[in-house]
Amino acid sequence: MIGTSDGFSLHSGWFDRGAQHALAQEILERVARSPLYQPTMPRTGKPLSVKMTNLGPLGWMTDKQGGYRYQSRHPVTDEPWPDIPETLIALWDAVSGWPDPPQACLVNWYGPDARMGLHVDADEDAKSAPVVSVSLGDAARFRLGGPTRKGPTRSMRLNSGDVVVLGGESRRFHHGVDRIYAGSSTLLPPDWRPGRINLTLRRVRQSF
Ligand code: SIN
Ligand code: FE2
Numbered sequence: 001m002i003g004t005s006d007g008f009s010l011h012s013g014w015f016d017r018g019a020q021h022a023l024a025q026e027i028l029e030r031v032a033r034s035p036l037y038q039p040t041m042p043r044t045g046k047p048l049s050v051k052m053t054n055l056g057p058l059g060w061m062t063d064k065q066g067g068y069r070y071q072s073r074h075p076v077t078d079e080p081w082p083d084i085p086e087t088l089i090a091l092w093d094a095v096s097g098w099p100d101p102p103q104a105c106l107v108n109w110y111g112p113d114a115r116m117g118l119h120v121d122a123d124e125d126a127k128s129a130p131v132v133s134v135s136l137g138d139a140a141r142f143r144l145g146g147p148t149r150k151g152p153t154r155s156m157r158l159n160s161g162d163v164v165v166l167g168g169e170s171r172r173f174h175h176g177v178d179r180i181y182a183g184s185s186t187l188l189p190p191d192w193r194p195g196r197i198n199l200t201l202r203r204v205r206q207s208f
């Protein structure tokens with residue numbers, strides 16, 4: 001585990017190959033019911049390069065009309081999001097140090113050319129609860145900055161099975177994904193290769 005005084009930690013290889021496989025199956029079974037959709041930027045309507053869906057009582061959304069927000073239903077099917085698998089609740093309990101369970105699990109799908117620009121996760125009321133993220137499939141170069149957009153950044157490779165915790169001060173740090181190492185993993189089924197799944201667990205509301 002690489003931990004730093006600012007509350008950031010990288011747990012390399014938290015999930016072994018068997019656990020990654022089982023988790024990927026649980027995720028893909030839910031994605032089949034709650035399909036990936038194309039998020040778009042507020043105002044401009046420009047598509048993000050990642051595709052998304054969610055698990056849990058609340059899901060993070062963005063589109064031209066509504067902007068960044070949480071909502072309880074899938075924007076296309078209008079169904080409630082599927083449940084968060086127990087494995088991820090157990091992960092949250094093990095690494096978050098937060099007493100309340102996560103309310104949202106954003107599922108990000110990165111094709112070989114997808115990336116995510118530097119941003120801060122800022123749409124949650126529970127701003128002190130950590131963000132816990134899991135990588136499955138192809139590796140990525142993750143970039144972590146600081147509280148300001150212009151400050152220094154560091155980059156690290158996230159492999160399948162790695163877990164990142166943005167806690168403490170780092171909860172408000174800029175972060176993003178520079179690139180995907182297409183073809184670096186054979187974990188996901190052929191239809192999902194090359195590509196990467198990132199799961200982000202978040203507490204959204206302060207209390208129920
Ligand atoms: C995110 O910040 O939402 C995603 C991070 C990642 O894909 O590792
Ligand atoms: Fe983020």
